[in-house]
Amino acid sequence: MLTTKKLQTRFFLLLMTLLVVVVAPVFAEEAQTSSAQNPEQAPLVTLTPVADQGSVLVQGMDSENDKGGSIDLSWEIRDPVISANATKIQIFRKAESDAEFTEVKHMDISALKYADKKEVQDNIKYSYILNFLDKDNRKVYQSGVMGPFVAYPQWFNTSKFATLFFAFITIAIVLLFIQLAKQGKKFYVRPLGGIKAIEDAVGRATEMGKPCVYVPGISVIEDIATLASISILSKISEVIANYQSRIVIPNYDPIVYSVIDEVVKSAYVKAGRPDAYRSEDVYYLTGRQFAYASGIAGLMAREKPAANFFLGWFMAESLILAEAGSMTGAIQIAGTDSISQIPFFIVACDYTLIGEELYAAAAYMGQDVRLLGGLKGQDYVKLFLMLTLIVLFILKLCGVPGIDTILVGGN
Amino acid sequence: MSTNPWIWIGAILTLLVFSYLWKENPFYRLAEHVFVGISVGYLVCITWFNVLKPKLFNPLIIDHEYILIIPFIISILMLFRFSSKHGWISFWPLAFLIGFSGYAIPASIDANMLKQIQATVNVSFGNDFMSILNATIILVGTLSCLIYFYFSIPHQGVIGRVAKLGSMLLMISFGASFGFTVMARISLLIGRILFLLRDWLGVVH
Numbered sequence: 035m036l037t038t039k040k041l042q043t044r045f046f047l048l049l050m051t052l053l054v055v056v057v058a059p060v061f062a063e064e065a066q067t068s069s070a071q072n073p074e075q076a077p078l079v080t081l082t083p084v085a086d087q088g089s090v091l092v093q094g095m096d097s098e099n100d101k102g103g104s105i106d107l108s109w110e111i112r113d114p115v116i117s118a119n120a121t122k123i124q125i126f127r128k129a130e131s132d133a134e135f136t137e138v139k140h141m142d143i144s145a146l147k148y149a150d151k152k153e154v155q156d157n158i159k160y161s162y163i164l165n166f167l168d169k170d171n172r173k174v175y176q177s178g179v180m181g182p183f184v185a186y187p188q189w190f191n192t193s194k195f196a197t198l199f200f201a202f203i204t205i206a207i208v209l210l211f212i213q214l215a216k217q218g219k220k221f222y223v224r225p226l227g228g229i230k231a232i233e234d235a236v237g238r239a240t241e242m243g244k245p246c247v248y249v250p251g252i253s254v255i256e257d258i259a260t261l262a263s264i265s266i267l268s269k270i271s272e273v274i275a276n277y278q279s280r281i282v283i284p285n286y287d288p289i290v291y292s293v294i295d296e297v298v299k300s301a302y303v304k305a306g307r308p309d310a311y312r313s314e315d316v317y318y319l320t321g322r323q324f325a326y327a328s329g330i331a332g333l334m335a336r337e338k339p340a341a342n343f344f345l346g347w348f349m350a351e352s353l354i355l356a357e358a359g360s361m362t363g364a365i366q367i368a369g370t371d372s373i374s375q376i377p378f379f380i381v382a383c384d385y386t387l388i389g390e391e392l393y394a395a396a397a398y399m400g401q402d403v404r405l406l407g408g409l410k411g412q413d414y415v416k417l418f419l420m421l422t423l424i425v426l427f428i429l430k431l432c433g434v435p436g437i438d439t440i441l442v443g444g445n
Numbered sequence: 446m447s448t449n450p451w452i453w454i455g456a457i458l459t460l461l462v463f464s465y466l467w468k469e470n471p472f473y474r475l476a477e478h479v480f481v482g483i484s485v486g487y488l489v490c491i492t493w494f495n496v497l498k499p500k501l502f503n504p505l506i507i508d509h510e511y512i513l514i515i516p517f518i519i520s521i522l523m524l525f526r527f528s529s530k531h532g533w534i535s536f537w538p539l540a541f542l543i544g545f546s547g548y549a550i551p552a553s554i555d556a557n558m559l560k561q562i563q564a565t566v567n568v569s570f571g572n573d574f575m576s577i578l579n580a581t582i583i584l585v586g587t588l589s590c591l592i593y594f595y596f597s598i599p600h601q602g603v604i605g606r607v608a609k610l611g612s613m614l615l616m617i618s619f620g621a622s623f624g625f626t627v628m629a630r631i632s633l634l635i636g637r638i639l640f641l642l643r644d645w646l647g648v649v650h
Binding site: 080105118194196197200201204205211221222223224226255257258261276289291293296297319320321322324325326328329331332335336339353358373374376378381387389391409410413414416417419421422423424426427430431437438439440441442 | 451452459462465468469474476477480481483484487488523524526529535536539542543546549551554555558559560563565567570575585587588591592594595596597598599600614615619620622623624630
């Protein structure tokens with residue numbers, strides 16, 4: 035039983051985690067700008083049209099939602115003569131301490147805006163002059179002195195509020211279901227064909243007296259697909275240890291190799307057969323994609339495994355692996371969330387876990403209540419997203435303004 | 446025929462790898478081991494010259510950025526896995542690395558959830574039949590695919606039929622992707638054959 039104090043401690047830790055994971059990235063970029071000044075203290079120089087003489091409107095302002103060091107300039111040509119002749123723009127800048135203007139940019143005029151990030155320092159006043167040039171670099175129009183403008187960092191990236199909201203909702207739902215699962219609530223999870231096939235494949239390998247080859251993909255340990263793959267491998271290794279069969283695991287990433295080595299070793303210990311663990315079967319092969327593929331192709335051709343598992347993140351090597359494995363006659367089970375590689379696995383493997391089915395398999399096979407709770411929580415997040423999609427779509431059809439950018443903050 | 450020894454090495458290794466089409470043989474095995482061995486050696490050099498030297502040792506020793514001692518110590522802890530007695534110490538950097546995956550949550554929500562929903566909401570129902578059909582396919586397709594990946598209810602009845610539609614749409618998408626990539630792979634094969642015939646043998650120009 036959890037005491038109130040423990041619950042409070044957990045809640046506090048949860049809150050801190052949320053703050054670090056969710057809120058921190060919303061702050062405009064990194065905390066490198068720790069010397070950031072209070073925006074209130076910064077000079078109020080934003081959106082100052084200064085060169086509106088009826089022919090050209092030029093504006094400047096501090097770049098929004100950034101970590102400072104940037105000033106936005108934009109121009110709109112209203113005079114048809116200037117519009118017809120001006121093709122380039124020359125931007126001159128002067129800091130308050132400088133004696134004269136220096137050129138910072140010479141560019142095509144069609145962009146209609148320029149973010150000056152060239153050695154712009156925060157809380158320094160900058161003035162600008164814009165020259166509009168024709169194709170022969172002759173001056174067509176010169177703006178007046180614009181500014182001063184001041185760059186400063188923002189505490190919050192307001193375009194990311196939707197991300198903050200949905201991150202909060204997602205994490206809250208997932209944590210709720212994890213808590214419910216830990217309290218013993220039973221959840222229904224639709225059985226997946228591929229999961230049953232994994233257990234059958236291990237049984238087949240045992241009956242045939244041949245090894246299984248397990249390929250955990252070519253991604254790093256932080257990748258969710260790799261973590262899901264390791265979770266599935268843990269269960270497979272346990273079954274392999276119980277059946278006294280053999281599994282060969284060539285690795286691509288040294289860190290993933292370290293984790294997998296420990297996971298497989300632990301699975302053998304859990305099965306009560308630590309002596310059966312063969313450390314030479316779990317090894318680092320190489321960190322180059324196609325060398326890795328050729329190494330595994332050779333391994334499969336020599337070992338003639340009864341079952342091949344390709345579970346994790348894959349790229350262009352997927353078809354080489356699946357084809358080479360298919361030629362050996364092994365039963366092949368693949369799973370990846372790498373959308374571009376799923377077609378190759380579908381073509382060349384007996385069973386394929388598509389996208390999120392890989393995570394579901396990890397939760398299903400692992401029989402860890404936290405993973406099952408997380409899977410259930412993700413389902414409800416999907417339901418929430420489907421409802422959001424339908425509601426926003428209806429609102430858009432009704433002509434409600436702002437729906438076009440409501441989730442991406444204009445980005 | 447080429448007189449460049451590197452072209453010869455490339456051509457011979459290409460033929461050794463192609464010999465796998467016949468069956469696994471000592472020639473392929475030679476090429477495979479050379480490839481794997483060289484790639485590991487290359488990776489060691491890359492790691493030293495692109496990571497360790499410019500990002501750790503040079504800043505630490507030359508620029509005196511002592512904050513880098515922390516990641517240096519964390520990386521050293523990884524080596525404890527070779528010790529049977531103190532191997533548990535290597536779990537600390539591993540735990541840090543795995544835990545760090547939480548950092549991807551906001552970016553993942555932004556790119557994989559919000560931008561996708563927004564793009565679906567922003568489909569345009571124009572005035573012509575094709576644009577209405579296109580928008581309907583995108584909307585219905587997105588929802589049916591999401592239902593296919595909904596694991597909390599059995600795929601039976603109406604839900605089953607919608608999930609089936611989602612599955613079919615996924616397969617159509619995968620088929621198109623497969624065809625596109627096969628074309629790219631054939632182009633790679635043509636490039637290799639061209640290398641043999643033009644650069645090595647010089648029989649085509």
